[in-house]
Amino acid sequence: MQDGAAAGGSPGMEWYVLKVQTNRERTIRDALLKKMKLEQLEEYFGQIVIPSEQVVDSRTKSGTVERKLFPGYIMIEMVLNDETWYLVRDTGGVGDFAGSAGKPLPMEPHEVDRMLGRGSEDTKTAPRVRVGVSVGEVVKVKEGMFENFEGSVEAIDEQSGKVSVLIEIFGRSTPVELDHWQVEQI
Helix, strand or coil, X not given: CEEEEECCCCCCCEEEXXXXXXXXXXXXXXXXXXXXXXXXXXXXXXXXXXXXXXXXXXXXXXXXXXXXXXXXXXXXXXXXXXXXXXXXXXXCCEEEECEECCEECCCCXXXXXHHCCCCCHHHCCCCEECCCCCCCCEEEECCCCCCCCEEEEEXXXXXXXXXXXXXXXXXXXXXXXXXXXXXXXX
């Protein structure tokens, strides 16, 4: 998944990575789109994408939230020339193009495909579950057969939202698989 906008589109465009102010990615993207239109340079620009993924979060009404994969970075498809380079660099909040020694380097096609989620079907995944605990952390079971038991988190499966917890039962550590909402931090 990604959050993007498209404009124009012409041959010779390549993808670049922009370093931008964190938590301002959307407003910076909107400002770039506005400047392109104002300067009448839309034909030199393609998509502007904020790489993100859908994450399941039980704390929201909708159940899923969008999480930025690379906070502080935007992908931009464009023809690089003096006019477009200055348009992008002079936009508030844009730091610089990612590259070596100040020279913007275009992304490799396989990197673009991976970042945009294009490619084989097995690379496209369902939303991940936001689990509020981490491996090694001591938790308390708040619901189910093992309610009020304490144990340490052994493994987390973000795809299914399952948490494997080592609980001591009859003097032996036993792994128990629970849903993420059944455990809480101590």
